[in-house]
Amino acid sequence: MKAISTPASQPSQGEPADRFYDGSKFSGEESVGYWIKQAYQTLQRNLDAEMQGCDLTGMQWGPLWLISRGKADTVAACAREAGIDAGAMTRMLDRLEAKGLLERTRSTQDRRVVHVSLTEHGQEAADRIPYCLAEVLNRQLRGFSREEADTLLGLLRRFVSNGGACGDATAPSDEPQP
Known part of the structure; x- marks a missing residue:
């Protein structure tokens, strides 16, 4: 009986020869994806704890940050x-509005568009966010040298770029990103 070749066992034409994982021997706990997920979950838990000082959850600070930095000024832009x-963004903005951190106004040109802006209290909370973020990230980078932290950042950027986050995620790249 002839062995069947699987995509994971042999690189296709134009695919890099470096294959870090083999589906027949795959262990989730030894995968990059597993550890990125663990890092994300740890970061979220620590952000949740740190943001309590601003009366925010680990998820609520995001829209405030986006609005305060001019990255979004509508509900749709915040969601995007x-x-x-x-729908999820609308519910989150409901909670932020109830806390007096932002206000929404319907566009006069297009009633489907809802603009969001920070209240004075919301701007004060947004001004504290970078300090909370820095505190959490500094704790999680404890024991890293500056060079290691810079290397980690560069590796994560390359990992995301290779994954096609900025383009078509389904199209394989001929070259790994630098």
Whole structure:
């Protein structure tokens, strides 16, 4: 009986020869994806704890940050920039509005468009966010040298770029990103 070749066992034409994983021996706990997910979950838990001082959750600070930095000024833009659906963003903005951190106004040109802006209290909270972020990231980078932290950042950027985050994620790249 002839062995069947699987995509994971042999690189296709134009694909780099470096294959870091083999599906027949795959262990989730030894994968980059597993550790990125663990890092993200740890970061979220620590952000949740740190943001309590601003009366925010680890997820609520995002829209405030986007609005304060001019990255989003509508509900739809907040949802798009945060990578969540408009319904979930609307519910989050409901909570932020109830806390007096932002206000929404319907566009006079297009009633479907809802603009968002920070209140004075919201701007004060947004001004504290970078300090909270820096605190959490500094704690999580404890024991890293400056060079190691810079290397980690560069590697993560390359990992995301190779994954096609800025383009068509389904199209394989002929060259790994530098």
